[in-house]
Amino acid sequence: QGAPDPAITELQPWRNQLGDGVDARPYGVPSKYASEAVRRDVPWLTADPISSVNFTPLHELDGIITPNGLCFERHHGGVADVDPAEYRLMINGLVDKEIVFTLEDLMRYPRENHVYFLECAANSGMEWAGAQLNGCQFTHGMIHNVMYTGIPLRLLLEEAGVQAGGKWLLAEGADASAMTRSIPMEKALDDCLVAFKMNGEALRPEQGYPVRLVVPGWEGNMWIKWLRRLEVGDEPWHHREETSKYTDLLANGQARRFTWEMDAKSVITSPSPQAPITHGKGWTVVTGIAWSGRGTIPRVDVTLDGGKNWHQARMSGPSFNKSVHRFYYEFEWDGSPLLLQSRAHDSTGYVQPTKNELRAIRGENSIYHNNGIQTWYVNENGEAENVEIS
Ligand code: MTE
Ligand code: CO
Incomplete structure (x- = not known):
């Protein structure tokens, strides 16, 4: 039928000549055709790349x-x-025995593997006042979303032996910002990890090599990279990152503080503004991710018409606690414009709110903890745009 397809009938270079041998790339890199999968910044967001994202x-x-090379970076x-x-990790303060660990010391403790998401509290922060x-x-x-060891x-x-009054932990980074956060002892003793591997290999420098703190389900700022010191104390330290920053100023002038847990959230990753529909009408795959700092995601709903009709999406892949989950919704696109949204339900029964529901409670002063439902408008050509509907 029709003209012969040269992709089948012609002999391409990769079929009539030998390729690179093993070891051409001792550390593998993506195909040159996959060059769009890179981290990107928004230049006007920050004054310079040193304290940026x-x-x-x-x-x-x-x-x-x-993948490790694609994990977003946030450095202060x-x-x-x-x-x-020269790596050292010190535990001091209200402990029976102050200890300094070398990296070799740490390698002799029992380790665990867990997949967790890290979300910066400022994720979607630029969207508070509108798309x-x-x-x-x-x-x-x-x-x-990474598997940590x-x-x-x-x-x-x-x-170290935490003393009776030891109710809080100060985690401090070794970087020039000396990032410091207070963590309640209950959380520290629950599921936090002192991690040295990500997805099986050494932490990347950007992610805190050689050691970072993992604080599952809680805001990314607390996941101290280049971890150098843990101090046990009887009250929080009220450092910059828990007073001036990472607090949520409400409309009445009061601020929510210590809003550590990340609320359930989801987003459709395709189609989306950077991933338009290019195949025209017909069978179309909608996919996205959902996560909650309080558990798993048993269910995600997808709407094609801005919330008039919701369809239960298909979850696929492992469902780990405090990890990203993947969902799909396949449908027959008739070529008419779409208002795409996804809505996450987490294992506590919490349902992701609309942006207006969030604003009604939290006002518009804060840039943190915006977990409202995202809308993509898709036009007849399949191009997508960030919009809001009331
Ligand atoms: N730890 C140190 N030592 N220095 C930092 O600047 N940034 C924090 C946190 N830990 C930071 C840090 C913030 S705000 C976030 S969101 C996460 O690290 C980002 O982790 P990532 O760079 O691995 O994405
Ligand atoms: Co952050």
């Missing part, structure tokens, strides 16, 4: 794991270049 290309990814003082031979950035990479890309923080604290 770039974004995970969610629209290029599938499944639930974020640049990437610390820590020499593992702004055109692409899920920019609206939702301050998230990554690490030591339960509880084991190290038990070794």
Whole structure:
């Protein structure tokens, strides 16, 4: 039928000549045709790249794991270049025994593997006052989902012996910003990890090599990278990152503080502004991710008409606690415009709110903890745009 397809009838170079041998790339890199899957920043967001952020290309990814080279970066003082031979982790304060661990010391503790998402509290922060950035990479890309190998923080604290008054933990980074956050002891003893591997290999420098704190389900700012010190105390320290920053100023002038848990959220990653529908009418795959800091995601709903009709999406892939989940919704597109949204339900029964529902309660002062439902308008050509509907 029709003209012969040269992709079948012609002999392409990769069929009539040998390719590279093994070891051409001792550390593998993506295909040159997959060059769009890169982190990107929004230049006007920050004054310079040292204290800045770039974004995970969610629209290029599938499944639930974020490849190490694509995990968004958020640094307050640049990437610390820590020499593992000079790496030290100190535990001090209200403990029976102050301890300093080398990296070699840490490697002799029992380790565990867990998949967790890290979401910056400022993810979607630019969208509080209305639709702004055109692409899920920019609206939702301050998230990554990684399998960590690490030591339960509880084991190290038990070794030091937390004293009776030890109700809080200060975690401090070794970078030039000396990032410091107060963490309640209950959380520290629950599921936090002192992690040294991500997706099987050493942490990337950008992600805190050689050691970072993993604080499952809680805002990314607390996941101290280049972890150098843990101090046990009897009350929080009220550092900059828990007073001036990472607090949510309400309309009445009061601020919500210590809003650590990340509420359930989801986003359609394709179609989306950076991933338009290019095949025209017919069978169309809608996909996206959903997550909750309080558990798993048993259900996601998708609407094609701005919320008039909701359809239950198909979850696919492992459902880990405090991890990203993947959903799909396949349908026959008739070529008419769409208002695409997804809505996550988490295992506590919580349902992701609309942006207006959030604003009614939290006002528009804050940039943090925006987990409202995202809308993509898709036109007849399949092009998508970030919009809001009332
Ligand atoms: N830890 C240190 N030491 N320095 C930092 O600047 N940034 C925090 C947190 N831990 C930061 C840090 C913030 S705000 C976030 S969102 C996460 O690290 C980002 O982690 P990532 O760079 O692996 O994406
Ligand atoms: Co952050």
